[in-house]
Amino acid sequence: MTERNDGLEQRFALAQELAVEAGAMALDYFNKRDSLVIETKRDLQDVVSIADRNVETMLRERVAATFSGDGFLGEEHGYDDGVSGYTWVVDPIDGTAPFVNGMPSWCVSIAVVREGKPVIGVIRVPCADETYASAEGHGATLNGRRLTLDPSRNIQNALTGIGSNNYVTPERVGRIISDVMARGGNFIRNGSGALMLAYVAAGRLVGYYEPHMRAWDCMAGFCLVKEAGGQVMPFSLEGEKLFEGQPVLAGNTSCYQELVEIHQTGLAA
Incomplete structure (x- = not known):
């Protein structure tokens, strides 16, 4: 070693x-x-x-x-x-x-x-x-x-975690929730983004998305999700980016691309 x-x-x-x-x-x-x-x-x-x-x-x-x-x-x-x-x-x-x-x-x-x-x-x-x-x-x-993620779980048969704060408009949060539900899914928010990322790693949630989070909220969860077999959206830690809020997205491989589409739809609106 x-x-x-x-x-x-x-x-x-x-x-x-x-x-x-x-x-x-x-x-x-x-x-x-x-x-x-x-x-x-x-x-x-x-x-x-x-x-x-x-x-x-x-x-x-x-x-x-x-x-x-x-x-x-x-x-x-x-x-x-x-x-x-x-x-x-x-x-x-x-x-x-x-x-x-x-x-x-x-x-x-x-x-x-x-x-x-x-x-x-x-x-x-x-x-x-x-x-x-x-x-x-x-x-x-x-x-x-x-922990090993089950690829049979997806947005339609599991829960997706959604995070929100006042860095993001209520209208955008509403669109995110609407998009998840329009795809046949359902959502949950428990007040802790880090905990919901841990739940993704444990398979309790199929994914988690929040448009604005800081590194201290998500880095531990990102490591957990990746090591459990999931995917995470890149989060820059270079220079001042270390201190800035960025989109956070993590999920089972079975639904990651759908969550990316939900993120991109929100950006385009």
């Missing part, structure tokens, strides 16, 4: 360890959420709590203590450049709105990126006691069970 692969293995082990630790920390906050200070960011739907910030701080400190040369990008505290070629991309609590409102559809999302692509993706779902884990060439697992 090369030194580079050794580095991947070590980071994969740490990512899984940290996901469980961060999940326990976030769950403790969740169980005490009535005492949390909640703030809004760019609008009243875009919320953040002290839980988000403290969980991310813990993850930053733990990564720095073990891999001091690695970069780190987190939703709450921004970007620290690295020199190792590896960058950790983290959303400490994806689904903060469900979190602060007492719903279980939130998760901790931890990815490691190398050469412009995610090579590690771990998503911890504390309320369900689920850990989704993947690394390049290692496959994807849910609580240790190998």
Whole structure:
């Protein structure tokens, strides 16, 4: 095994360890959420709590203590450049709105990126006691069970996840939903894009589409979906693109092209 692969293995082990630790920390906050200070960011739907910030701080400190040369990008505290070629991309609590409102559809999302692509993706779902884990060439697992997508599942006989936010007009979101349903499908939205990407990897959803997401929301999920045998739309991590919102699309190979058509139709409208 090369030194580079050794580095991947070590980071994969740490990512899984940290996901469980961060999940326990976030769950403790969740169980005490009535005492949390909640703030809004760019609008009243875009919320953040002290839980988000403290969980991310813990993850930053733990990564720095073990891999001091690695970069780190987190939703709450921004970007620290690295020199190792590896960058950790983290959303400490994806689904903060469900979190602060007492719903279980939130998760901790931890990815490691190398050469412009995610090579590690771990998503911890504390309320369900689920850990989704993947690394390049290692496959994807849910609580240790190998995930392999079933090509017989498609838009017509399964559910498609749809994400929305106010970066995208209500009219465009409506067109996306209408297009999915016109093709004989149905949709779901649970408030956490990262979690719905994990559900794609697990075969619970046949695909997921959101016209505007950030890297910390999707990198772990992309690794999971690819390692489970699915397809994802390219997401640029070059330069300033690392910080910008881009379309996110992932799915079973059986429906990926249909989801791309839905995306393209929305762009043309």
